[in-house]
Amino acid sequence: MLKSAMNNRSVSQILKSYYRVLKLSRKPAREEFLMISKVTGAGIVAIGFVGFVVYILLTVLPTWV
Numbered sequence: 001m002l003k004s005a006m007n008n009r010s011v012s013q014i015l016k017s018y019y020r021v022l023k024l025s026r027k028p029a030r031e032e033f034l035m036i037s038k039v040t041g042a043g044i045v046a047i048g049f050v051g052f053v054v055y056i057l058l059t060v061l062p063t064w065v
Contacts, residue, residue, distance in 0.1 A: 028036065
């Protein structure tokens with residue numbers, strides 16, 4: 001948290017809010033986990049592909065000009 005936010009709240013209040021979030025969380029089902037993994041993997045591949053295209057454009061394109 002930011003220092004200004006921590007100055008306004010005590011440590012016990014901060015820990016209580018963290019504990020409340022942990023109580024609400026749950027372990028994902030297998031299907032949900034697999035779907036999240038697939039979407040995350042697809043995003044990583046897409047960003048990597050865009051980065052590769054940009055790299056190729058910046059290295060190969062100047063040699064053609």
